[in-house]
Amino acid sequence: MKTPIPKPTRVADAYEMLKDEIRSNRMPPGFQAPEPEIAARLGMSRTPVREALIRLQAEGLVELIPRRGARVLPIRAEDMQEIYEIFTSLEPDAAAALARTNPTQAQLQPLTDATAAMERALDTDDLDAWAEADDQFHRHLLNLHGNRRLSGILETLYDQAHRARMITLRLREVPLQSTQDHRDILEALKNGDAERTRALFRRHRERAAFELLNILENYKLPLL
Template sequence: MTSALQYKPRASLTPKKLSLTDKAYSAIKAEINAGHIPLNSFINIPEIEQQLAMSRTPVREAMLRLQTEKVVEIVPKRGIHILPLSVTDLIEYYQVIAGLEVEAVGNICRRRLTRTDIMPFLYALSSMENALKGDDHDAWALAEETFHRSLFILNGNHRLTETGLSYRDIVQRAHLVALRHIPISDKKRFLRHHNSLKELILSANEKLARENFQEQCDWASGLTAQILAEQEIISL
């Protein structure tokens, strides 16, 4: 492992009481999503047990859950292998997530939130802008991910929030890898699109906000597929 595992639950979604298996599952999945574990490497359960200060049972149960979700593959006598997503898988997930995010945008508009209310959204945009100025790819990619997650967090429908964030968890690692190949000119276009959406949300223009965001999603998905094909990347 490249960094110590630490359990960091989502405050807004965390049940009052979590089992050790839940905590192990969340911590390991967060480490995978962040890209801290290379795809072609193996990690072993004793190492994870030590880093999490947990016994074997909750860690193994967490791994079995991740294997069921096709996030990892448990290879006997070798350890845990992180399963990649194909580009086709990623694009298909994008389509599902986009549909959920369009609904989230509509919900946000109907809530008529103020600038103060949408601070997570504004913070993501500010972070993206600062990252572009500093030519910091990793910071830009994380801010882009935060932007999308903020749509679910602010939408007011808890079931939509949980479902949307779960899908973003599935694609996060592959998504961040794909974003590394986006040229700076298109990163700036992402920011322009997001700022346009911000204004529509603040004006509570649901119709235009939905249309604007759907166009953003279609463009971004097509761009990603094109760039990965040009780079001859078939899995992430």
């Protein structure tokens, strides 16, 4: 029995390409273009592009404005506030639930690896790698927890937050504390200490939100 590999179709291509352009800020916040133009750029007709855009709109990355085309959503401090509030609610509970299952070292390996990668990245001053590893930690944690809907929701929000994080990444202190947070959380998970895991995670997200929002508000970045 073969696993049905979803054949890459044009809609899927358009979706991937556009999402990548947006995440990478190559299509910056506020960028706007009519469907025909995007279609031309992607070398396909309007139909698959339109369908991809509908998905991206549902995921909160673009806005479809009648007669004006698709607009890449701006990065507003309020949006990040909303997003981080949700992180702060969901992730600590998910992590605590995972801790309660008394996961084995082997199971936690992806998290150990991600944490190690974060530390390595700090040593080599590679902030992009750091951000990537940080992301991986959070995603793997959710996978381990196993609630697929929860994963889906949070991944959508990670995508939304990604651009802001990349922009602010170099405007703040080296993320020593954040890296240490991960180390601590991992430790609590290994010990199966649910309450400690939850508390640590909550603090982790509260701090992250505080830092991010400070930067966004102080620097008044050109995010529209």
